[in-house]
Amino acid sequence: SDICIRSFKRKYYCYKVLVVLIDEYDAPLTSCLNDRTLFNEVRGFLSEFYALLKANDEAIRFLFITGITKFNKASIFSELNNLVDISLNPQFGSLLGYTHEEVEMYFNSYISRASTALNLSKEDLLTTLTKQYYGFCFEVTARQKVFSPWSLLNFFASPSLGFCDYWFESGRRPSVLLEYVKSHTIRDPREYGREKTISLASLSGSSDLENLSDIGLLTQAGYLTIKAVEYGNTVFLDYPNLEVKRAMAQLYTELLLKGKVAGQVGAGNIVQVLRNGDPEEVFHTLNRLFTAIDYQNYPVTDEASVRAFIQVYLAGAGLDPKVERHNAHGRSDLEVKVGVRLWVFELKTAHEGKGADTALQEAIDQLTSRRYGEQDAAEKLERVALVFSLSERRFLRWTAVSKT
Template sequence: MKKLLPDGISDFKTLIENNYYYVDKTPFIREVGKNIGKSLLFTRPRRFGKTLNMSMLKYFFDVRDGEKNGKLFKGLEIENSPYFEEQGKYPVIFISMKDIKEMSFDKAITEVKNLLKKIYNQFEFIREKLNEGELIEFDNIWLGKNDENLKSSLLNLATFLKKYYNQKVIVLIDEYDTPLISAYRYGYYNEAKNFFSNLYGSVLKDNTSLQVGIITGIVRVIKAGIFSDLNNLSEHSILNKEYDEYFGFLEKEVKNALKYYEVDSKLDEVHSWYNGYRFGDTKVYNPWSILKFLSEKEFKGYWIDTSENYLIKAILKGANKKTFEKLNNLLFGKEVKEEITGKSTLQEVLEAHDLWELLLFSGYLTIDKKIDKNMYIIKIPNKEVKEFFGDSFIEISFGTNLTFKNLIENLLDNEIEEFEENLQEILLKYMSFYDVSSIEKVYHSFILGLMIHLEGKYYIKSNGEGGLGRYDIAIEPLNKNLRGFILEFKVTDSEENLEKKAEEALEQIKDKKYYISLQDRGIKDITFVGMAFYKKLVNIKSLEY
């Protein structure tokens, strides 16, 4: 009988005891455990194994039930390491902030208080070794009597545990930035930043009680901002080579999983859908999507649907022409170079001053290669993410996609009059989004963006060579029996010239013989589409060839 697939299970003990399929990441324990006195920040996209790794660390190091927990690692790589001697030796504080997503600061603090009460309750037995003053501080959090020590509650608990066990403490803070992202969204970021800076920072810089501190999150920061005075912080992002193999699935790990579940013949498709991420020098697959595919045996977007994508939606809604053009280039596989400095504070990233850094560290883009110190070529990692941009870009940007889908269907069905009517309606409603311009590339980028979801059935080519020049857009069907299209754009300075300019665009397609490139590839039916724009108005002329 095959092992069960751990869809959504992030508790290491549950996974092992119930014989779920597990990709062995236990060497991570040895590597992070060496950093005595340090705090390590790991930033990775959501659903790339952060919480499971943190749970694994908890069960390995925790002095409570140490012998029992040691059995969880039987047969795993760490069991054969000399470092296994460290198993079950340390008190562990494990706090996950993944569910703190409140709409106000007061509600967020209430949820943090409730979370801390539960954590304190796990250690109520240590009260026997606390003095009278320490008991008051413990009970203030445990029983919710007083909020004065809330900001120092993790520090105090570490101090109490150190006293009880006479052993330094391992502190695990999972998804540190979740409450901060919500705070930014709902307008109380500064209050939240001050609170969480103290809550996290006080315990992580305490050399007297801290053995090792591990923090995980999505958004990358340096020492500025929330960790401004944390001198012992060592940050490991997707740009760093260290620890790059411990988040996400490696090629060999995916091959083994596909073989185990007898779908290894699908490796090439799995690669195109879910691979493509680069962490340091290592290429990795999206683990959530791999596990979901193994469960459902269907190629579709799994990871992309696990979040409301709030930050990304906000960025797309506010994208300017330059940003929109670069996104179009990414969608159509063109090279995009960006400077990724890593000098952003969390707030700057959230405010999208560093748009590409946010897209990169959130998993919507990845590094193709490094050019210089801070200069990288970035790309969309795989088909799953590309489909998100293609299928959702219009809806995210405009709030609806029904008219847009009808528009593309009109074109593909060669219903040019209906295509013009729908396009005119869209321009009148939405063109202000692009800051109406006399520049042709604005309209070009707009139309091109509508075509991205056709990939898989059509080749979409922009500014390609054909005949005696360069056409604006060619739509080439993979099925040679379907109709192809050549689109040419013109912009005019007056409404009166619209029809004339559309005719000029149509004549240009014929005169320059742009259609030859499609003919040479076996496309028999081709429609020429000349399009002229004046602000929010459009005129279209067409010819079937």
């Protein structure tokens, strides 16, 4: 309530003195998404709470509310109808992160210390930091991008550890996202690398429990960010940086393996296998991984899904795989650089009407005639043809293809 101060003239003056900060207003709701009855009870309780704030707004000097999921305002904030949504306002685009200019101005001494610790020039350090932690955009012009404060501060605290992934540690696995990845279209690993768009109205609007948008939810949770807005209403989205891209890949892999990580199914050493240059061990490691995928709603149904699962597996292991990389002769299925080695994989499927040996020869011919990987100045080029059986759900053939 108001604090009234009695003046010397015995008059009363009332001042707005309360500052109310509510962080993650939606947490009580997202924690009970699987219990509709409890969800409605919690929503009713929150609605009463916000109605109480509105009834006493003369005592509130400032009210700031944050959250991940934008639930329908009418069902929660029906009484508190004087809120101003600043989520996509360009005026506040840099509110929740550090701009490049701010990092160089306020963290110069930390940049110098990190450069020394990692034996990198300041320019190279900032370039890597940008790829790793930059790229979040929270406004509709798509001009202002920022660094993740949590990740950047953790890096500066211990730069000798290198460019670690801190995204999951910051609590970026909200239950609402986990539940929706399990049951909606984004559970398909082919969605991982596809271009994503959403209407501006859908992104900025609120939703009921029944019609939460998969893409909108990923954006609100920070896994996707605004890259461009075209035609006035079409928002193009992508992963903001390598850290988040890997985090999403890890999430996909765990869902495909029913909560297990690659190391628990004997496929946790893929980076070292690729670094050592052993294509036969790559073949066996991939088979252990694919064999571990849960048979219910088995997602590997064609060549594209084979490639997509390998892509999320490699990305989740900390690598940066590229799919359908173009050169003058065609486009390779999948490429990934590990140390001094550039790996190029050409994938084929054996199925009814096409045997494994025929598919393998097709892959070999493509690697040879289209000269995949030769456009790069890699110290060591490793090209591998792989054939996956859709019926047996494992790789049947492989061969290394030398540069001609």
